[in-house]
Amino acid sequence: MRLSDCKTKKEGIIKEILESEFDNKMLEYGIVPGVKLIVVSRAAFGGPIYIAIGAQRIAIRKKEATHIILE
Amino acid sequence: MKKLKVALIGNPNVGKTTLFNRLCGVNQKTGNYPGVTVDKKQGNFTHLSHSIDVIDLPGFDSIYPKSLDEELVVDFLKENSGNSDVDKLLFIADGTNIKKNLYLLSQIKDLGYDIVLAINMMDVAKRKGILIDKEAIAEEFGVHVVKISARKGQGVDELKSAILLESPEMKTDKLIYLKPENHGVLMNYVKECVSENPYKAFLNITQENRIPEINVKKWKTEEAILRYQYVRKIIDKTIKIDKSLASDATTRIDRILLHKVFGYVIFMFVLLVIFQSVFSLSAYPMDLIDQFFSWLSGTLSSTLPPGSFSDLITQGLIPGIGGVIIFVPQIVILFLFFALLDESGYMNRIIFLMDRLMQKVGMSGKSVIPLISSFACAVPAIMATRTIENKRERLITIMVAPLLTCSARLPVYTILIGLLVPDQFYYGISLQALVLLAMYLLGIFTSAIAALVFKYIIKNKYKSFFITEMPSYLVPSFKNVMLTIWENTKSFVWSAGKIIVAASIILYVLATNGGEKFDKAETHIMTEFAQLPDSKKDAMVSTYQLENSYLGNLGKTIEPAIIPLGYDWKIGIALISSIAAREVFVGTMAIIYNIDSDEEMKITQRLDSEINANTGERTFNFATCISLLLFYAFSLQCMSTIAVTYKETKSFKWTSVQFLYMTILAYVVSLIAYQMLS
Structure with missing residues (x-):
């Protein structure tokens, strides 16, 4: 499943980060395969997605979230 | 030492x-x-x-x-x-x-x-x-x-x-960021290039593609994964979290503040509080500043020895400085709120909430803060665009920010709206306030349209991305808030200030010098209107002087260009002098129509009875007022904005584009409006 399709308050483990122009940026934020994340909130009208990885809270655009594959 | x-x-x-x-x-x-x-x-x-x-x-x-x-x-x-x-x-x-x-x-x-x-x-x-x-x-x-x-x-x-302290023993370099099978490639490169530090060599290789055979992307990705494994191991060893104490208040607060419905309602409320404060809290200090500077000019002109140098100080320099200082209360309040939003962590939530909407017009969630400051002044707004990483999004934000109704437009709008609509109430709502609101909405609407146009014109070199940390909510630190306000106010006064002051002085010189007719103004009035009382004559002299000053000649020169918009050369002078800053319009109008007061009510009454020499009709008729309102809404009559755009974009091209598109837009829209309405 892609992160962009993940519902609010659902948890998931990152399986893979698809190649893109911003994959490195995501990796630097600790969005790496193997970590557990939870979707905290989603902005209205298909806006950014707010995820938490442990104590870290990150917002990413929906477009970027399509490159994150969850188990 | x-x-x-x-x-x-x-x-x-x-x-x-x-x-x-x-x-x-x-x-x-x-x-x-x-x-x-x-x-x-x-x-x-x-x-x-x-x-x-x-x-x-x-x-x-x-x-x-x-x-x-x-x-x-x-x-x-x-x-x-x-x-x-x-x-x-x-x-x-x-x-x-x-x-x-x-x-x-x-x-x-x-x-x-x-x-x-x-x-x-x-x-x-x-x-x-x-x-x-x-x-x-x-x-x-x-x-x-x-x-x-x-x-x-x-x-x-x-x-x-x-x-x-002396630094601890350096650990021997472990190439933890590279898969063991690639170590040889890197170390060979280090030896060849005499680059002592392997990681610096690694960065040079991956950033500049120094070795064509290797897959740079793979190296970078593997670095991230390997490094996180390394860091995670260290964290497991060194950091313990006592679950009984851990309570993540931030995430719970975010469930409310970022709610799909309430989140936006709360944001609108925050926005309303900021606007309300910027305009209402600043009214009193602004009055005081205004009074102080007129008092200062008055006192100085009566104490300084009469002469053109004293006049330059009391009528050029001091009002010029006053014109900058008058905005300080608004800027201080604005940055007080921005510092509070930033320090508390709410700023990042605004970015989150607004990103999608701003994306539609080619900007980013991070454009929201600069655009909000534009309602006070475009100068701090353009400076605040620095946080936007993507060059195109930043450029678009800079380009459209001056279209939003800044507070320098307010005095101009107040006078024109006073001429346009009666001071009446319908169901408890002031008609004039409604028109003012419409002007604000017009600014927002136009900036969205302009942003859309720029979105299609400006090529996107960098892919826009948006990954941002959502910091924990914190109680703002007093010291930080004060320092932010101080830094930004200082920067505003300095960068906008020197230009407004310089422009005011130049305009003053242009308005107080002229050819032969200018020099003989006094004798001309004295002989032509000898029967009038002296007080009337004085006012007529200054009007006659302005008419024949260099500034007056400039106004007459551009008259043919602005007649189709419904203006005459007197309005032309006001337009030119507005280039220092829009609110100068008011002062210029007061001089030009020999009104001995800066009060907006009096100016409005006087303008209402003015007759246009070209058409024989009322100068400030319905069509002209609408046309002028639109002109002020769209044109970039602000030297400080032009200067700050140049400073921030470092591009002559984009500075000119901004000035030209706004001026052309102002001209064309005013032209159409006047021609249709008159």
């Missing part, structure tokens, strides 16, 4: 500025890095008879730069790796969320720096039940570690002492 040079670095939102303020207090100065528009902050403090210079580098996330700020820090780090220009790095990390910080730390450590690690926000971390074994971290990274709370000032002295 021994001297040391230390650079302060870290991710954004870790309290770097707070620590810098703690260390250096008021011993700091802000400059600019050559060629780029990033603030360079430097400070100094003395500790145990050592003098320590501190450079505060911008917060950065990545050794692979994606914005101007980051590029600057990375260049700095690469340049100084292996030389002794900087003695030490002071790396600041957020104790409540240390994983990402340690990742960056491991990268910088690999560049061979001598580092002191300050783990900040330990007070908050303790409350959350986060226990950090600082000796173990010191051991793993080979750095000195000090736990601090920059906001409370805890551990700062210990940190100062740690900077003076």
Whole structure:
């Protein structure tokens, strides 16, 4: 499943980060395969997605979230 | 006394500025890095008879730069790796969320720096039940570690002492960031290029594609994965979280503040409070400033010896300075709110909420803050666009910001609306207020349209991305808020101020000098209107002088161009003098129609009875007023904005584009409006 399709308050483990122009940026934020994340909130009208990885809270655009594959 | 040079670095939102303020207090100065528009902050403090210079580098996330700020820090780090220009790095990390910080730390450590690690926000971390074994971290990274709370000032002295300590034994370079099978390739390259530091070589290879055979992308991706594994191992060993204490208030608050419906309602409410405060709280101090400057001119003109130099001071310089200072209350209030929003962490939530909407018109969530400041003044707004990483999004934000109704337009709108609609109420709503509201909406609407157009014109070199940390909510620090207000107000007064003052003086000179007719104004009036009382004559002299001054001639020169818009040369003069700043319109109108008062009500009444010499009709008829309102809504009559756009874009082309598109838009729309309505 892609992160962009993940519902609010659902948890998931990152399986893979698809190649893109911003994959490195995501990796630097600790969005790496193997970590557990939870979707905290989603902005209205298909806006950014707010995820938490442990104590870290990150917002990413929906477009970027399509490159994150969850188990 | 021994001297040391230390650079302060870290991710954004870790309290770097707070620590810098703690260390250096008021011993700091802000400059600019050559060629780029990033603030360079430097400070100094003395500790145990050592003098320590501190450079505060911008917060950065990545050794692979994606914005101007980051590029600057990375260049700095690469340049100084292996030389002794900087003695030490002071790396600041957020104790409540240390994983990402340690990742960056491991990268910088690999560049061979001598580092002191300050783990900040330990007070908050303790409350959350986060226990950090600082000796173990010191051991793993080979750095000195000090736990601090920059906001409370805890551990700062210990940190100062740690900077003076001898650095611990350097650990031998482990190439933890590269798969073992690639070690040979890297080390061969290091030998060939005499680049001593392997990680610097690694960065050169991956950033500049120095070895064509290798898959740079793969190296970078593997680095991230390997490094996170390494960092995670260290974290498992050194950081324990007491679950019974851990309560994540931030996430729970975010469920409300970022709610799909309430989140936006709350944001609108916050916005309303900001606007309400900017305009209502500032009214009284602005009146006082206004009165003070007219008092100052009055007193000086009666005490200074009469002459053209005194006139220049009392009628050119002082009103010019007053015209800048009058905006200070609004700027202070605006930046008070921005500092509060930023310090509390809500700023990032606004960015989150608004990103999608702004994307539709080619901007980013980060454009919202500059655009909000535009309602006070475009100058701080354009300066605030620096936080937008993507060049195109930043440029579009700069281009459209001056279309929003800034407060310099308000006095102009007030007069014109006074002429246009009666001061009446319908169902308790003021008609004039409704028209003013419409002008605000027009500004918002036009800026959205203009942004859309720019979105299609400007090519996108960099893919726009949006990954941003959502910091924990914090109670703002008083000291930080005050310093933010001080820095920004100073910067506004200085950058906008010198231009408005210079323009006011030039305009004053143009308005008070002229040809033969100008010089003989007094005798002309005295002979032509000899039967009038002296008080009337004085006013007529100044009107006649202005008409025949260089400025008056300019107004007459442009008259043919503005007749189709429904204006005459008198309005032409007002348009030209507005270039200093829009609100100058009011003062110019007062002189031109020989009104002995700056009060808007009186000016409105006087203008209402004015007859246009060309048409024989009322000058300020319905069509002309609408046309003028639209002209002021769209045109870029503000030297300070032009200057700040140039300063921030470093591009003559975009500065001209902004000026031209707004001027043409203003001209065409006013032309159409006048021709249709008259």
